[in-house]
Amino acid sequence: MKNHVKVARVKADLTQQQLADAVGITRQTISHIEKGKYNPSLKLCLQICYAVNAKLDEIFWVNQEDFE
Numbered sequence: 320m321k322n323h324v325k326v327a328r329v330k331a332d333l334t335q336q337q338l339a340d341a342v343g344i345t346r347q348t349i350s351h352i353e354k355g356k357y358n359p360s361l362k363l364c365l366q367i368c369y370a371v372n373a374k375l376d377e378i379f380w381v382n383q384e385d386f387e
Contacts, residue, residue, distance in 0.1 A: 323378045325353040331371040341370040
């Protein structure tokens with residue numbers, strides 16, 4: 320799934336490890352989320368948003384044409 324986690328993380332001046340520590344997951348999971356190889360739960364999406372001070376739709380919004 321496409322997302323803007325990396326952009327938001329860099330904007331928040333966080334490393335993958337710092338973001339992972341903030342939300343209680345591994346750095347590798349953050350890497351997989353950023354690459355679109357792992358679809359996080361809604362709870363994890365919200366935790367990431369809170370950690371980088373962004374809104375859910377700014378990071379995880381997917382347009383219908385992205386599913387095709």
